[in-house]
Amino acid sequence: MRRHKEPEVRKSELLDAAQKLFIEKGYAKTTVTDILNVHGLSKGVFYYYFKSKEEVMDAIIQRMVDDAVDNAKKIVANPDMTPPQKIYAILMGQGQTEEMIKDREDMAHEFHTADNAEMHQKSLVQSIKYLAPVMAEILQQDTDTFSTDFPQETVALFLAAGQFIFDEGLFQWSEEENTRYAIAFIQMIEKTLGVPSGYFSDLTKKFA
Amino acid sequence: MRRHKEPEVRKSELLDAAQKLFIEKGYAKTTVTDILNVHGLSKGVFYYYFKSKEEVMDAIIQRMVDDAVDNAKKIVANPDMTPPQKIYAILMGQGQTEEMIKDREDMAHEFHTADNAEMHQKSLVQSIKYLAPVMAEILQQDTDTFSTDFPQETVALFLAAGQFIFDEGLFQWSEEENTRYAIAFIQMIEKTLGVPSGYFSDLTKKFA
DNA sequence: TAATTATAAACTGACCGTTGGTCTGTAAAA
DNA sequence: TTTTACAGACCAACGGTCAGTTTATAATTA
Secondary structure: OOOOOOHHHHHHHHHHHHHHHHHHHOOOOOOHHHHHHOOOOOHHHHHHHOOOHHHHHHHHHHHHHHHHHHHHHHHHHOOOOOHHHHHHHHHHOOOOOHHHHHHHHHOOOOOOHHHOHHHHHHHHHHHHHHHHHHHHHHHHOOOOOOOOOOHHHHHHHHHHHHHHHOOOOOOOOOHHHHHHHHHHHHHHHHHHHOOOOOOOHHHHHHHO | OOOOOOHHHHHHHHHHHHHHHHHHHOOOOOOHHHHHHOOOOOHHHHHHHOOOHHHHHHHHHHHHHHHHHHHHHHHHHOOOOOHHHHHHHHHHHOOOOHHHHHHHHHOOOOOOHHHOHHHHHHHHHHHHHHHHHHHHHHHHOOOOOOOOOOHHHHHHHHHHHHHHHOOOOOOOOOHHHHHHHHHHHHHHHHHHHOOOOOOOHHHHHHHO
16 A cells, blocks of 8 residues: 655655654654654654754755755846845845745744754854855945955854844744844944945834 | 762752763763763752753853853953953853863863754853843943944844854864954944944954 | 651662664565 | 565663652650
C-alpha cells in the first residue's frame, strides 16, 4: 500500500512539515516524530533523507535566506524604486518570507522565537552573511546620497539590530513602544547613512 | 562522610560549576550530571535547589546582568569620565563580566555561542531590558552633546547590534574585519547620537 | 548539664518517560 | 535481481521524579 514517492517530493514534504512545526512550536519542542506524523511516515524515512534534525533546520534556513536574497535582488533591480526605498523595503521585509506573509493573512502565525533561539540565531547569522553584501551594493552605487565608509559592515549592524529588536517572540512591545522603536530605528539609519532626516518618514506610516 | 553544606554555599557551587560548563561546552551540551560531577554530587541535590536546568541558566544570566548593571551604574557615577566615554565604556564592556575578563587572561575561554543560542538570546534580552535604561540616562542628562529623540530605544538598538556582531562564537571575523566592524559601529553611534565624528576615535585604538 | 529523642533539612541513587538516532529488514520500482 | 524508498523495533542519553537515608538542629527528659 505504501507508495514510494519521488525523492525530491518527499524531501520537500518533510521540509515543509518541519518548517511549519518549527515556526508553530519552536525547533526544540518539535519532535522528529511530530514531523513524520504529518504525513504518517516512519522514523527510517527521516534519516534516509537527512542525517540529523539539525540538518533539517539548516536546510530550512538556507531556503528562507535564499528566498530573502532573491527578493532583495529583485528589489535592487527594480528601476521604479529609489535607493532609500530599496534599503527600507529590504530591511523591513526581513524575517518574513513571501509564503509566511501569505500564511499570516490567513491565520495568525506567531514565530515562537522564545522557544526557537537556535533557529533564530542561525537565520540571523545567515541573513547577515548573504543579505548584507546585496544591500551594501545599493549604498556603493549611490555615493551621492549615501555616505558610509563601511557599507557592508554598517548594513550588517542594521540587520542585527532590527531583526533582534523587532522580533515578535522576544519582546512583547506595546503598540506605542513598537512605534517608538521603529522611529528610532529609522532615524538611526538615516543619520548613519547620511541622508536627510525624514527621508524614510513617509514610509513609516506602515507602523500605524 | 557526606557533609551537609550551607544551602547558599551549595547553591553557589552549583551555579558556578554550571556557569563554567555552559560557557565552555554550551548550555545544550552540558548535562545536569556534568554539573553535579564537578563536586561529586547526586541527581537529587540539583533538583533540591533548582526546579529545572533552565532555571539555573536564568539564575546565571540574572547574576551576569546584575553585575553588568552595577558596573554600568558605577561608570555613570564616575565624575572623571565624560558622557561619551561612559557610553563607550559600557557598550564595549558588554558580554564580559569582571570575572570572565580575569579568566580570559589565564586561559583562552571561548564563549561557545554557536552551541549556546538560548543562553545568548536570553542574556541579550535581559541586557537590553536592564542596561538600556541606565545608559539612556546618560544621554538624557547631557542634551547639549547628545541629540536623540528616543534615547532608550536607540541604546537598545546599539546593544542588540553590538552584542550580536561582536560575538566571538557566531562570526569568526579576521582581525581586519573586526576592526572594520568596530569603526563602522562607532561611526554609527557617533552619527546617531549627533556627536562630532571622531568623538570616540581615540578610544578605538583598543581594537588594534 | 548531658543524654535522648523528635523534626526538619540536605542529600542519595534507582527509576521513568521522552527523544534523537541506529539498524535490520521488507516492499516497490528499475 | 539489484537498487531505492520506506517500516518499525530498538538503543543510549538526558531531564526530571521520588521514596528513602543521613546529617544537623531543636525539644524533651533525666
